[in-house]
Amino acid sequence: MAAPRSCALCRYWGRCWSPTPRCCTVPGLRFSWRENPLGVRFMSQEQRTKETHFGFETVSEEEKGGKVYQVFESVAKKYDVMNDMMSLGIHRIWKDLLLWKMHPFPGTQLLDVAGGTGIAWVLGDAEELPFDDDKFDIYTIAFGIRNVTHIDQALQEAYRVLKPGGRFLCLEFSRVNNPLISRLYDLYSFQVIPVLGEVIAGDWKSYQYLVESIRQFPPQEEFKEIIEDAGFQKVTYESLTSGIVAIHSGFKL
C-alpha cells in the first residue's frame, strides 16, 4: 500500500485565545491520506518520479510524505519531553520569541501550520491548505517547513491564504555561524540526540532523521531568497542561539 503523502496539522486561532479544544477535521483530507495512494493533491506523473531527500537518504517525492508522517506518528507521545531534553528547554524561549514578534491583538486571524496539536485544528497539508485566499493576518510555522516535500509550494500556499498586508513568520532550524559552536553542535546532534531518542522515546531512527533533515534545510540567506521567490516582501530573519534556529519574516504587500 502506498504511504500517506504527508502529515499535517493546521491550527487556527479565531477571535480569541480560548483554550477550549474545538476539533474540526476535514474528512476528505483525512480520507485521502489514509486511503488514496495519490494523496490529497493530484500530481503529474513527471512530478511523482522526482527524487528528494529524507534526511541523508534519497527517496522519491511520492515516498517522502509518508516517511515524514511515520516519523511524527512515532515521536508524538514523547515529543514535548524530547524537545525539552534535547534543547534543555530552550525551544520554549525560541517559541516565546516567535510569539513576541507576532504580537497578535484581539481579532487577528492567525494560522499556525504544522502545529502538532492545537486549539481549533484542521487536518490539511501545508502544500495545499484547505482555506480560501486572503483569509489570515498572520501565518506561522514552527519546525514544520523543513519536513514538507515542496517548500516552494508550501510558501506559495502561505502567500495565498494571507490577506494583503499579512505576515509570514517561520521558526526553523538553521545554520550555526560560529565554527567552534558548529563542531560542538554537530557532535551533540549526531552522537547524542539519536541516543536520547532511543533511551527516552525508543526511537533512534526518527531522531537520526531530525538531525539529518536540519542539515538539508537551506541556511538563513538562501531560505530568505526562497521566501522572496514566493512573492513575500520585506523579508528579514533573525538568527537565535548562534544560528541553531532562525525566525524568518515576510509580508504579503
Ligand SMILES: C[S@@+](CC[C@H](N)C(=O)[O-])C[C@H]1O[C@@H](n2cnc3c(N)ncnc32)[C@H](O)[C@@H]1O
Ligand atoms: C517538528 S513538528 C513541529 C510541531 C510544533 N509546530 C512545534 O513547534 O513544536 C512538525 C509538524 O509538522 C507536521 N507536518 C509534516 N509535514 C507536513 C505537511 N506537509 N503539512 C503540514 N504539516 C506537516 C508534522 O505532522 C508535525 O506535527
